[in-house]
Amino acid sequence: MYRCINVLIMLIIATYPANAEKNTAVVRLSINTFTSVDIDAALIEKLTSVLYRELVVLRGDEYVLYRKKGGLDKSANRQLAGSVEKIDSVYYITVKVLDGERGEHLFNRTCTADRDNLEKTLKRIAKDIHRVNRIWKR
């Protein structure tokens, strides 16, 4: 009987919207500026911010942080790192999301794009990241 009551109480607490909001807000994704061997920093910065803005639109700014310089932000439990390289006229974009606590990859994608499609490709990657539940739940 007591067990049933306990289970019911837990279910009520878990389904209460305010608590649900509080639980999911624990996951924060820190976006680090992409790296590149030979693409200029301004373009790299621009491409990172395209991904950041798209993720903010999709998830909200309380879940997504933008870290411009320095190493990985240890306060966020999800880290997004990426790189853009160019060979001939093709751009190779790699984006990975790491579990900051265990150092494991939760998302890892490499896409190709030409100059005109860079932003579109990043928006598509943002949508894919948004859809991966593992990233947004602890």
Place this chain on the structure above:
Amino acid sequence: MRDITIMKKFLCASLFIFISITVPAKDRVAILDFQTYNCPQSVARVVGQMTNSRIFETKVFTLVEREEMNALLKEMSLQQTGCTDSSCAVEMGKILSAQKIVTGTVLKMDTYNIAIKVINVENGKVEGSYRSEAADPSDFEPAVLSIVEKVRYDFRNGLYLSIATCAGYRKALGDYSDIADNGYGGSIHVNLHNLLFKGGVLSLGTGFFTFEGADDAIDSILAIPVTAGFGYSLNLFRNTNITPLLGGGIHVNLMNHDPDNADQYGNYEYTREVFVDPVMFLRCDVEMTITPLVQLFLSPSYTVMFEKGKTGQIPGLDAGIRFTF
């Protein structure tokens, strides 16, 4: 009642033990930066990251991040430049608490030669060595994919599932040709891989095929096969796998008579509307990996159907797409 409860507990425990045994924990793997010879560093980065992404997609390993640990590695004088031999990679793997380390090189001669090694951190043994060639940068993707396909084949030892959907053609021969002719339809196959031994495949399938009637008495026959087969999957070359399967099952045949012509002829021997016949089949799935999750396949098959001492042969060809989980 008590027996049923014990039985339920026993079944749950058996299922748990079965899953624990057949689904081993994934090895933690760190992929080191690829080394280049005779080509720009950006090429090594692109090929390395492509390999990283494709290996991640296979879900064979848990990838651990190396870049995060760079500071620590620097402190220990284990910066990656110069870390090309197995012993150095092993030491790095221990620091990253990885069970395996993947190293890679890209060498530019007339073509780009891509080579990767999978090294066991515990004993320093090279567990896999793979090579592929790319004529130019546009060929990197298929070259990397062919390597990753071999890695997946060699290291995916646990049970996993794939679902395939396909369209196909059948031709009724032998005694079956008395009542049916060409058949068209589709089917779904659920495959359980690495069952009993590495490469073992259990395939369960069903679908529907509509056969044209062979004479005027029968309009059409709707055949619903329900089959199970067992086979062995073999990596043939690059990203192509071949799986011969042998199995059996039943065909549920729903016959649509033409009432006018049936009256006219009145001599066809199958008078039932529905008949169920046992079948045996031999099938060979030839699969080409598009991504580690998606394969295209072509599957020729030969089915023998038994009906009251008569046998019908049904050769067929299916083409479809398989999703691997």
